[in-house]
Amino acid sequence: MQEVRFERAVPVWVRGEGGEKNRTCLFALRPEGEKYLLRLTACNFYRILVNGAFFAYGPARAAHGYARIDEYELTLNTGDTLVIEVAGYRCNSFYSLNEQPFLQAELLSGGEVRYFTDADGAFVCSRLSARRQRVARFSYQRAFSESYRFSRPVQETYLGGEVAALERVAPRRLLPRRVSYPAYSREHADWRESGIFRPGEGGFDNRFLTRSALGIFPVSELETNPGEVLYGASYRLTARKRELAAGDFETFAFAHAETGFLRIGARLTRDSRFLVVFDEADLREEGSPETPVELCFYRNDTYNIVEYEAKAGAFLHLSFEPYTAKYVRVILLEGGMDGLQVDMVRYENADCRLPAVPDVQSRILTEAAMRTFRHNAVDLLTDCPSRERAGWLCDAWFSARAERLFTGANQMEYNFLENYALAPELPFVPDGMVPMCYPADFSEEPAFIPNWAMWYVLELYDYRNRTGDVSLIAMSRGKVEGILRYFRAFENEDGLLEDLKGWGFLEWSKASADEFICGVNYPSNMMYASALACAGALYCDAALLEKAEKIRRTIREQSFNGQFFVDNAVRADGVLRRTDHISETCQYYAFFCGVADRDGYPDLWVRLKEQFGPRRDPGRTWPEVAPSNAFIGNYLRLILLKEAGEETRVREEAVAYFSKMAERTGTLWEHDRVCGSLDHGFASYLAVLLQENDCGLSGGRL
Numbered sequence: 001m002q003e004v005r006f007e008r009a010v011p012v013w014v015r016g017e018g019g020e021k022n023r024t025c026l027f028a029l030r031p032e033g034e035k036y037l038l039r040l041t042a043c044n045f046y047r048i049l050v051n052g053a054f055f056a057y058g059p060a061r062a063a064h065g066y067a068r069i070d071e072y073e074l075t076l077n078t079g080d081t082l083v084i085e086v087a088g089y090r091c092n093s094f095y096s097l098n099e100q101p102f103l104q105a106e107l108l109s110g111g112e113v114r115y116f117t118d119a120d121g122a123f124v125c126s127r128l129s130a131r132r133q134r135v136a137r138f139s140y141q142r143a144f145s146e147s148y149r150f151s152r153p154v155q156e157t158y159l160g161g162e163v164a165a166l167e168r169v170a171p172r173r174l175l176p177r178r179v180s181y182p183a184y185s186r187e188h189a190d191w192r193e194s195g196i197f198r199p200g201e202g203g204f205d206n207r208f209l210t211r212s213a214l215g216i217f218p219v220s221e222l223e224t225n226p227g228e229v230l231y232g233a234s235y236r237l238t239a240r241k242r243e244l245a246a247g248d249f250e251t252f253a254f255a256h257a258e259t260g261f262l263r264i265g266a267r268l269t270r271d272s273r274f275l276v277v278f279d280e281a282d283l284r285e286e287g288s289p290e291t292p293v294e295l296c297f298y299r300n301d302t303y304n305i306v307e308y309e310a311k312a313g314a315f316l317h318l319s320f321e322p323y324t325a326k327y328v329r330v331i332l333l334e335g336g337m338d339g340l341q342v343d344m345v346r347y348e349n350a351d352c353r354l355p356a357v358p359d360v361q362s363r364i365l366t367e368a369a370m371r372t373f374r375h376n377a378v379d380l381l382t383d384c385p386s387r388e389r390a391g392w393l394c395d396a397w398f399s400a401r402a403e404r405l406f407t408g409a410n411q412m413e414y415n416f417l418e419n420y421a422l423a424p425e426l427p428f429v430p431d432g433m434v435p436m437c438y439p440a441d442f443s444e445e446p447a448f449i450p451n452w453a454m455w456y457v458l459e460l461y462d463y464r465n466r467t468g469d470v471s472l473i474a475m476s477r478g479k480v481e482g483i484l485r486y487f488r489a490f491e492n493e494d495g496l497l498e499d500l501k502g503w504g505f506l507e508w509s510k511a512s513a514d515e516f517i518c519g520v521n522y523p524s525n526m527m528y529a530s531a532l533a534c535a536g537a538l539y540c541d542a543a544l545l546e547k548a549e550k551i552r553r554t555i556r557e558q559s560f561n562g563q564f565f566v567d568n569a570v571r572a573d574g575v576l577r578r579t580d581h582i583s584e585t586c587q588y589y590a591f592f593c594g595v596a597d598r599d600g601y602p603d604l605w606v607r608l609k610e611q612f613g614p615r616r617d618p619g620r621t622w623p624e625v626a627p628s629n630a631f632i633g634n635y636l637r638l639i640l641l642k643e644a645g646e647e648t649r650v651r652e653e654a655v656a657y658f659s660k661m662a663e664r665t666g667t668l669w670e671h672d673r674v675c676g677s678l679d680h681g682f683a684s685y686l687a688v689l690l691q692e693n694d695c696g697l698s699g700g701r702l
Helices: 361-374 395-406 411-424 450-467 471-475 477-488 522-538 542-559 586-590 600-609 630-642 646-663 680-695
Strands: 012-014 021-029 034-043 047-052 053-058 065-078 084-087 102-109 111-117 124-127 145-151 164-167 173-176 186-188 190-198 234-238 246-280 305-310 313-318 323-347 568-572 575-577
Touching: 012 021, 012 124, 012 477, 021 102, 034 053, 034 084, 047 065, 047 124, 053 065, 065 600, 164 186, 186 246, 246 361, 246 575, 305 313, 305 471, 305 680, 361 395, 361 646, 361 680, 395 411, 395 450, 395 680, 411 450, 411 522, 450 471, 450 477, 450 522, 522 542, 522 586, 522 600, 586 600, 586 630, 630 646
Parallel strands: 065 173, 145 305, 246 323
Antiparallel strands: 012 102, 012 164, 021 084, 021 124, 034 065, 034 102, 047 053, 047 084, 102 111, 186 323, 190 234, 190 246, 246 305, 246 313, 568 575
16 A cells, blocks of 8 residues: 655644534645645545645545545745634435544645644644534435535635634544545536516424434524425516616526536625535426426435625625536525626546547537546546435446546546445444445445445456556455455345345335335346356356356256246245246346346347337337336346447437437436436446447456
8 A cells, every 4th residue: 555644744633623514624724935835635525725726625534443544735925814714514324424523734835844733833723614514414425415604704714713622633544545636627507587576384394403413403403494485485587687686586597517616706796695506407398488497406315505694895606515507596685696607627537538429429429428438537436416426336346347448547446446445344234244335424324235235346356457566455355355255145045145234225126116126136136146256256156156167056956946036035934935027127137146047048139129229119029027126237238238249229229318318418327217317427437338339349257
């Protein structure tokens, strides 16, 4: 492991406040004019401001007890102010760890440390009281939303306030960043409409507002709850006004769904209170331009609101957290404003290059895939840049292949897999099992998906084949052995897994329904066989390879009913009996996992190829077979069609299925409808499919 270290800096935080939820602090310094190297890390996240202007955001996330170091070259003039803003959330989430917040930073000039953090060091700390502390969570999976009350001009506020005493805190084991620094380009949003807003009657309720295990503030103790104003609100279009008054709104739109820090600028003609509401899509039915853009702040199980109170005068502020939006609405609740502008400082992967694409339709889809990837590969491979920003297993198997296509390397995947290799035992994750996403802290069950642990083994095998790196494989061996040891306890007399614990999830379709999953779930056992085979290949274990083949033979004998592979079998009077539950996705798993092949099951293959897929009407064609969804059945289908040399069919189905996504948001979605994330990392794999399909390449699966 590469050695990284600080020369003199130690981790510090406000004395006695290491357990405070949602505390944001400013660490200010006025150094002498020099060229500096700034070396730093923090928990949970930092933002660097130079004379109030945004410079950078970080760090890259790491496993519990670890921190990744960033380094930046800075040229500062005498009198310049360097401020490092640090948010410590101190709550469980899928996005940030519930660990002691801290900043550890030092400035070097000429190789010598000139300034550094210490309890009595050069950095002056103050609490950012303008950011309200007791607010609603942003989502179940992320930490807190943002609400600001500025009693001074914004830029002056960020120069610091009342000094807070610091203390040293426990050090972390340090890791290099390894991945490239993000791209921070500016994106302008165009004015779309103006109108009048009427507040709703309240009553908004969601799990991240009420589940105390998450580490929330009780609703009764919130300093503000703007969701109550927006829930059930109504909107009416009007002509655009020179100056907005209380009750007015304006909506802005980016060309595509973008991810980054929302930048709001205006001249406040009076002391004002306003809301910034955003989402990835307009939910209006097509052909209704006479009605306002329909935004739902909770559509994605989120709290897509940034709230501001500010004094009259020039106003300019950049959100601390990154968000995903195509549409942004500013609603003036009190006061007056004019000159409203909405922008975004993008926060995305800087290494992407668009591959050669032979035709217009493929290029549109590939561009949407690359945009989706850029948003989901900033420090590690994530599922979505909006609701969660979490590093999920299974998703990463797909997005890692997209990383190879778009960047020529797998730096993000390395960080993702290294975090898993270093992960400690976690609550709600049984011994030997790995969490479903990481780095994360879990408040309740489920915290693991058995099938995702199998995808983890597949990804390690895939990673070694792509990169040739065996050091990470060796580092991960204990995790793989723990997973296989865990599963052995669930093997029945036939060697198949039965009555698995955890979240039984195959994909977003009926294939994951309880009645399909219970007992012996055959798609899960198909994946188990693949995981055993990959582990056997990685660690040269012939017994695992033999066991994988035995499981495949048993599945063929038990699951196939002459037409389809059935999803599960359950016990009646102690005897395992096959059910009549059949999903389209189960058939794709059978071929993907080597249980079936085109030669051994020619009729099933032709039936799948000709009569199934996203264009099937399940009410008329094979209604007894539950249809697949985007994640992941329809992707498995495209993989199988590509491997069968069905180039024309792959292209036609991809264009028919994904074009509506690319046209509507410029990104690719989690589902095949406007719900959940509309910018999902695994979906960037579509570009790999199209590229391999056009070039006649194989994906190199086991």
